[in-house]
Amino acid sequence: MSRLAADNVRVALGARIAVDGVSAAIEAGDFVGLIGPNGAGKTTLLRALAGLVAPAAGAITLDGRPLAAIGRDERARRIGYLPQDGTIHWALPVTEVVLMGRLPHLGAWQRAADNDRAIAARAMAALDIADLAARPATRLSGGEKARVLLARALAGEPQILLADEPVAGLDPYHRLEVMEHLAGLAAAGVGVVVVLHDLALAARFCRRLVLLDRGRVAAQGAPAEVLTPERLASVYRIEAVRGRHEEADYVLPWRRVPPSR
Amino acid sequence: MSRGALFGALGALAVMAFAASLALGPVHVGLGDILAALSGGGREEVRLIVFEIRLPRALLALAIGAALGISGAALQGYLRNPLAEPGVIGVSAAGALGAVVVFYFGLTQLFPLALPLGGLAGAAIGVWLVHLLAGRGGSTATLILAGVAVNALAGALTALALSLAPSPFATLEIIHWMLGGLTDRSMAHVWLALPFIVAGCLILATLGRGLDALTLGEDAAASLGVDLPMLRLRVILGTALAVGAGTAVAGAIGFVGLVVPHLLRGAVRHRPGALLVASALGGAALTLVADIAARLILTDREINLGVLTAIIGAPFFLALVLQARRSEP
Numbered sequence: 001m002s003r004l005a006a007d008n009v010r011v012a013l014g015a016r017i018a019v020d021g022v023s024a025a026i027e028a029g030d031f032v033g034l035i036g037p038n039g040a041g042k043t044t045l046l047r048a049l050a051g052l053v054a055p056a057a058g059a060i061t062l063d064g065r066p067l068a069a070i071g072r073d074e075r076a077r078r079i080g081y082l083p084q085d086g087t088i089h090w091a092l093p094v095t096e097v098v099l100m101g102r103l104p105h106l107g108a109w110q111r112a113a114d115n116d117r118a119i120a121a122r123a124m125a126a127l128d129i130a131d132l133a134a135r136p137a138t139r140l141s142g143g144e145k146a147r148v149l150l151a152r153a154l155a156g157e158p159q160i161l162l163a164d165e166p167v168a169g170l171d172p173y174h175r176l177e178v179m180e181h182l183a184g185l186a187a188a189g190v191g192v193v194v195v196l197h198d199l200a201l202a203a204r205f206c207r208r209l210v211l212l213d214r215g216r217v218a219a220q221g222a223p224a225e226v227l228t229p230e231r232l233a234s235v236y237r238i239e240a241v242r243g244r245h246e247e248a249d250y251v252l253p254w255r256r257v258p259p260s261r
Numbered sequence: 262m263s264r265g266a267l268f269g270a271l272g273a274l275a276v277m278a279f280a281a282s283l284a285l286g287p288v289h290v291g292l293g294d295i296l297a298a299l300s301g302g303g304r305e306e307v308r309l310i311v312f313e314i315r316l317p318r319a320l321l322a323l324a325i326g327a328a329l330g331i332s333g334a335a336l337q338g339y340l341r342n343p344l345a346e347p348g349v350i351g352v353s354a355a356g357a358l359g360a361v362v363v364f365y366f367g368l369t370q371l372f373p374l375a376l377p378l379g380g381l382a383g384a385a386i387g388v389w390l391v392h393l394l395a396g397r398g399g400s401t402a403t404l405i406l407a408g409v410a411v412n413a414l415a416g417a418l419t420a421l422a423l424s425l426a427p428s429p430f431a432t433l434e435i436i437h438w439m440l441g442g443l444t445d446r447s448m449a450h451v452w453l454a455l456p457f458i459v460a461g462c463l464i465l466a467t468l469g470r471g472l473d474a475l476t477l478g479e480d481a482a483a484s485l486g487v488d489l490p491m492l493r494l495r496v497i498l499g500t501a502l503a504v505g506a507g508t509a510v511a512g513a514i515g516f517v518g519l520v521v522p523h524l525l526r527g528a529v530r531h532r533p534g535a536l537l538v539a540s541a542l543g544g545a546a547l548t549l550v551a552d553i554a555a556r557l558i559l560t561d562r563e564i565n566l567g568v569l570t571a572i573i574g575a576p577f578f579l580a581l582v583l584q585a586r587r588s589e590p
Contacts, residue, residue, distance in 0.1 A: 083477075092532060
């Protein structure tokens, strides 16, 4: 069981405090949605959890050990990170992109072996992109690229996966597809944190939500507890239509709350 | 083509070009005579031609070509920009400035190796400045900015030295050197430059994994375990050693570092890591061939190698751009 925890974490980006006093944790099998309006600090918190930016105060720990004390190879093997708007800079074949997920598992001078190729092939099959294997990565549609990058993260077989807006720019079909895969990963025992702007997807798929507002945690818990009308009004400044369908709650943003005088 | 087959083919090409470089010149010497001279026998005048003239030249073309090719591939991969070349971090310009300063103060008359030593010192100072300017983080954008700043400064100071040169003769000598060439280089130049070039190429050859990971961007690379500040330091250091030492003995030789990685990128299926060694071999072969051409095109005098690579390289690069435009939608 691995557990990635932020304890009273503050992260400064230059002079600006982007994340302030945040405590949250993710365990194996969890599926946590990290939500909040633009500029709330979601990406910064996710980067801090991934060990990409050091907190100015507080601690981030993996199974109780400070993240900074864990070697970068071990960290890379255990925590997968999927950046926002992932770009693929060269026209590599898709297989090679997915194989990069295996880098943390290879020794300094080791090349990908049959085992690594088999794992990459499984990840590609799971995301239904096996037929793209030889396609140059610069010639993918948005949906294909999102799946390729997710397959790259899966190929690393991380214990914790941190995904920053993996459904941004995707059509409804592919949004649902990516969310189903992430839910499946969580069901298989991976701890998944996903940054989302789509509240309907967050409410439908995530088991737990962490709502950030101006760098602080406004609420965390089950979707129904977090997405109350009051919080949607105070944090997101919206009103939403809510209801129940097939034994799940849904939230549909409907109108802006007029600015208070 | 597999990676092994590609490296083998490029290596064979470089070896053949090296042999041709030893065999071809204004004086006809047979390959048998050259082999005899290399193994310590043969006639005195052949030994003289081989050891004093052709061997240093071929060795330098080989080493400098490899340095330009691998550092071009490393910088393109690191900056994720196919237009990057060894010059972007200011090594060549700073090295040229160092040599020009030596010319300007007439230090070449004191001892002949003052020139390459000045070039090395210039390159070292320029790269140290770039590293300082680029700051502590591992960002690629600040490195480009720092390189532009150092390039501009070195260019301005070189222009200043030219405009204040004590005599027209000195100006001419400076310009001639800046055009780049391997004429009249001796084994002393080889021993001066070779250790730095080899060290730089070895540093760059180890960067494949980091450059591969950078294909996915800086955050993704860092999350895959790549130490970005260390990677940047190694890119700068390796390029400085390899290209700085090359510039110090041969002046600025353009386009090899830009064109060779382009030519070979498709053959390594666009993997930036695999492109490193391929570009070193390809750069060596291309520079050797260009240097042979520089010797033989005109019968009464030589063309500067740097001028020749630019004359061939520029239209060639244009063709590459046009081809890329056709294949991209």
